Amino acid sequence: MFYRDGRHLYAQRHGRYPRHSSPKNTNPPQTINPSTTSPFTVTVNFMRKWFQNPAVKQGLVLFLALRLLLTLWAAAIITVLPPPREANETLRPYLGHPILTEGITGTLLGPWQRFDTNHYLRIAQQGYTDESDSVFPPLYPLLIRALGTLLGGTPTADLAAALLLSNLAALGLFMLLAHISGQLLGNSRALRAVVYFAMFPTGFFLFAGYSESLFILLALASLWMGKNGRFWWAGILGLLASLTRLTGWVLVVPLAYAFITSEQGAKIRKWLPFLPQFPTTNNQSRTTDLFPILLPALGSALFLALRWALGLRPLGQIYADYWYQTTGIPGADLVTAVQTIFFGGTARAGEFTLIFDLLVVVFLGVTTVQVWRRFGAYWGLYNAMLLLFILLPTSELKPLYSFSRYALAFIPSFWLLAEAGERPFLNRLILYPSVVLYLWFSGQFFVWGWVA
Numbered sequence: 001m002f003y004r005d006g007r008h009l010y011a012q013r014h015g016r017y018p019r020h021s022s023p024k025n026t027n028p029p030q031t032i033n034p035s036t037t038s039p040f041t042v043t044v045n046f047m048r049k050w051f052q053n054p055a056v057k058q059g060l061v062l063f064l065a066l067r068l069l070l071t072l073w074a075a076a077i078i079t080v081l082p083p084p085r086e087a088n089e090t091l092r093p094y095l096g097h098p099i100l101t102e103g104i105t106g107t108l109l110g111p112w113q114r115f116d117t118n119h120y121l122r123i124a125q126q127g128y129t130d131e132s133d134s135v136f137p138p139l140y141p142l143l144i145r146a147l148g149t150l151l152g153g154t155p156t157a158d159l160a161a162a163l164l165l166s167n168l169a170a171l172g173l174f175m176l177l178a179h180i181s182g183q184l185l186g187n188s189r190a191l192r193a194v195v196y197f198a199m200f201p202t203g204f205f206l207f208a209g210y211s212e213s214l215f216i217l218l219a220l221a222s223l224w225m226g227k228n229g230r231f232w233w234a235g236i237l238g239l240l241a242s243l244t245r246l247t248g249w250v251l252v253v254p255l256a257y258a259f260i261t262s263e264q265g266a267k268i269r270k271w272l273p274f275l276p277q278f279p280t281t282n283n284q285s286r287t288t289d290l291f292p293i294l295l296p297a298l299g300s301a302l303f304l305a306l307r308w309a310l311g312l313r314p315l316g317q318i319y320a321d322y323w324y325q326t327t328g329i330p331g332a333d334l335v336t337a338v339q340t341i342f343f344g345g346t347a348r349a350g351e352f353t354l355i356f357d358l359l360v361v362v363f364l365g366v367t368t369v370q371v372w373r374r375f376g377a378y379w380g381l382y383n384a385m386l387l388l389f390i391l392l393p394t395s396e397l398k399p400l401y402s403f404s405r406y407a408l409a410f411i412p413s414f415w416l417l418a419e420a421g422e423r424p425f426l427n428r429l430i431l432y433p434s435v436v437l438y439l440w441f442s443g444q445f446f447v448w449g450w451v452a
Helices: 002-014 039-051 054-080 103-108 116-126 131-135 139-150 155-185 187-198 212-227 231-242 246-260 263-269 287-309 315-322 332-343 352-375 377-390 403-409 411-420 424-446
Strands: none
Touching: 039 054, 054 103, 054 155, 054 187, 054 424, 116 131, 116 139, 116 155, 131 315, 139 155, 139 212, 155 187, 155 212, 155 411, 187 411, 187 424, 212 231, 212 246, 212 377, 212 403, 231 246, 231 287, 246 287, 246 377, 332 352, 352 377, 352 403, 352 411, 377 403, 377 411, 411 424
């Protein structure tokens, strides 16, 4: 014992143990099996643990099932009801892209070569040379161009890239939604929330060459980061969301609320006495910490600056000339829709989709109030700002245009449906009509019928 203590005293004074007296490792040498540390094994183990996550499994299974369903359904529809092979500026605006009708590309890609997809493809190939395309923010077309170049740079490659991007985003969205819903509602309700969302009658747009899935993925990720106090991540994701869809700027409002009511926003909260005040241990908070919350608005500003630099006319004029919409009083389109449906108006007369769009507005209005009560002001503000913004456009020709597609972004509303669906009767009442309309609307889309 004396010798051992003396050794350590010597080491403390001289920085080393005396010669021939360093401590010896009495443990037997461990042998490492190279097979357990190979990159392949590490990857397999990581993937195995990853797939054990319920949210990952739920999202993946649902994605694969719907992807297979839509592929078979699209092939059946265009076989039984083949659309005309000639372009038409009004009914079938291919916008100069080669029409895919033959072979495997005609079967797998052709049914998705529809409407806004062709605008995104033209932007990816030509930029904003056609001013009617300048209402679409640049991120999704830029990604199409980058991936399309890697796939060969042909028009077919660009369409494949657009679909691949939207499908990957849809997969990520299903997984993220399952995870967040599980945190907020529990696993059983989480599965219903994802199924109700994915099988919403316009849910097939998540797989189309549209920006829906990418935008909702970025917006939901931004909101979840903000909810958990990771404001820089929330701001960056919100910036990308606003570069994907014009509605992305509304993320500023819920993110600002989350920041101000957090410990980091204590100094700003002092200026707003109507907000709850509570003690804080963070003495380093600065008003400049609010900057990441403003990044979604910066994304919209950058898009407007790009349009100005390219010499394009203001967005309002483009919407009025090409999309027959102007900015008006929120909800004015509701009056026009009611006049058409109940009093013989002419705007979208005879369209079932107008009736469905009106029902969707009512659904979103009611659930936005309930979201505020059930999930709090953070999610309620997101729903409310989104609803206010998409109700701003008015049109005497196309009231409530595409409203049923925009409804996909109202994620908290689907949480309410998931809770209501615990009752078997309500579950069937929600799911069965959704499945029928999902197939009908997607079939309409495949044969160039307007849906949303």
